[in-house]
Structures are given as structure tokens and as C-alpha cells.
Amino acid sequence: MLESIAWLNECGIIDLIGIIVSPIISIIILWLTLKHDKKQFRIQIQKQEKEHRENIEKTEQQHKQLLKQQQEENRIAAMPYFVMDKKIDTYFENETLYFTISFTNEGNGTAIELTGKYIAGMSKDYLCPMCETISAIYGCGCPFDYEKNVANPKGTCRFDMYQKRNAENQRDINIDEVTFSILFKDMYLNLYEQQFMFIFEQSAEDRSIRIMRVSVGTPTLIETAKEN
Numbered sequence: 001m002l003e004s005i006a007w008l009n010e011c012g013i014i015d016l017i018g019i020i021v022s023p024i025i026s027i028i029i030l031w032l033t034l035k036h037d038k039k040q041f042r043i044q045i046q047k048q049e050k051e052h053r054e055n056i057e058k059t060e061q062q063h064k065q066l067l068k069q070q071q072e073e074n075r076i077a078a079m080p081y082f083v084m085d086k087k088i089d090t091y092f093e094n095e096t097l098y099f100t101i102s103f104t105n106e107g108n109g110t111a112i113e114l115t116g117k118y119i120a121g122m123s124k125d126y127l128c129p130m131c132e133t134i135s136a137i138y139g140c141g142c143p144f145d146y147e148k149n150v151a152n153p154k155g156t157c158r159f160d161m162y163q164k165r166n167a168e169n170q171r172d173i174n175i176d177e178v179t180f181s182i183l184f185k186d187m188y189l190n191l192y193e194q195q196f197m198f199i200f201e202q203s204a205e206d207r208s209i210r211i212m213r214v215s216v217g218t219p220t221l222i223e224t225a226k227e228n
């Protein structure tokens with residue numbers, strides 16, 4: 001065996017094999033290195049693309065949040081807010097008791113398209129019920145405040161509410177708690193509902209009406225404006 005190796009070495013065959021094999025090994029090493037580097041490069045590109053997409057999504061989300069926050073701030077700044085006058089005038093017409101309800105817009109924004117919130121399915125002959133209690137139904141003529149359905153800041157509006165008592169309660173003392181709501185939009189066309197309540201008592205002696213309590217709720221956003 002040693003003699004054979006020695007013979008090959010004397011003939012230069014081993015050197016020849018080294019000359020042939022060495023470049024092949026170098027080429028294989030180079031190919032493996034390039035393959036590894038290519039794989040690492042592809043992984044790095046994919047990582048960068050993922051980070052880029054995540055950054056874009058994060059930026060878009062932040063922009064949407066800022067835009068939503070700005071829109072909400074603008075909405076609140078432009079939100080109308082109605083205060084009901086504690087002095088409610090009353091009168092009788094054809095034995096029906098009427099209340100003249102007055103409001104003042106104490107908000108910063110203009111209210112448009114004012115209307116009453118009516119009890120569904122009970123409207124008849126342009127008399128729209130807005131509230132039903134144990135002893136009576138309360139409503140107004142339709143449409144609500146027809147002549148003035150826009151209220152600027154510090155502006156006022158009013159409507160007359162009627163009382164329709166149940167026949168079986170006609171002889172009872174006329175005292176009740178009336179809770180009703182109005183609907184309106186701001187200048188961005190967001191729709192709000194605001195609730196009001198008053199308690200009254202009618203004197204059995206002279207039929208005069210005494211308003212005992214008035215309360216005002218906070219406007220509630222019930223529908224946002226549709227985006228174009």
C-alpha cells in the first residue's frame with residue numbers, strides 16, 4: 001500500500017489529483033456559501049417587507065385614530081344642547097289641556113331637522129303621541145314645530161303638547177309625570193335624541209296647572225353621519 005502511494009507520488013499523480021480536486025472543493029464551498037447567503041438575503045428581505053407592512057399598517061391605524069379623535073372633538077364642539085324652560089305655559093282648548101314647551105339651544109352648534117320622537121304606530125289625524133302614561137297620552141301636532149325646525153346657539157324653539165286622558169280616569173286628580181324626547185341633527189348631520197321630563201298637578205278648585213319639576217337629559221348620539 002505504501003509502495004503504491006509512493007509510486008503515485010513519484011509519478012505526480014497525487015499532485016494532479018490535488019490540482020483537480022482543490023478547485024472542485026472550492027467551487028462546492030463557494031456554491032454552498034452563495035446558497036446560504038442567498039437564503040439569508042431572502043429571509044432578510046422578507047423580514048424587511050414584513051416590518052415595512054407593519055409600519056404602514058401602524059401608521060394608517062394611528063392616522064385613523066387621530067382622524068376619529070378629531071372628528072369626535074369636532075362633533076362634541078358642534079353638538080347642540082337644549083334646555084327646557086321651567087316656565088311651561090298651559091291652556092285649555094275644547095276641554096283638552098295643552099302645554100307650551102319652550103327650549104333654548106345652549107350648545108355650541110346649530111340644531112337642524114328638529115322633530116318629536118313619536119310612539120310608533122299611534123299617529124292619527126296629524127296628532128303624534130310622544131309619551132304614554134297610566135292615565136293619559138301626550139303628543140303634539142305633526143310635524144313637530146313646523147315653522148321653525150332650526151335652532152342656532154342661544155336660539156329658541158317651542159311646540160304645544162296636548163293631553164288626552166283615559167276615559168276611566170276623567171274623574172281622578174289630574175297629576176302626572178310626562179317624559180318625552182326630541183330628535184335633531186347637528187351641522188355634520190349626526191342624529192341625536194334628548195329626553196325631557198316634567199311633573200304637573202291640576203288644581204281641583206280652579207283647574208289651574210302647577211309645574212312641580214322639570215329635568216333635562218343629555219343629548220345622546222344615535223346615528224352618525226354617513227361618509228361619502
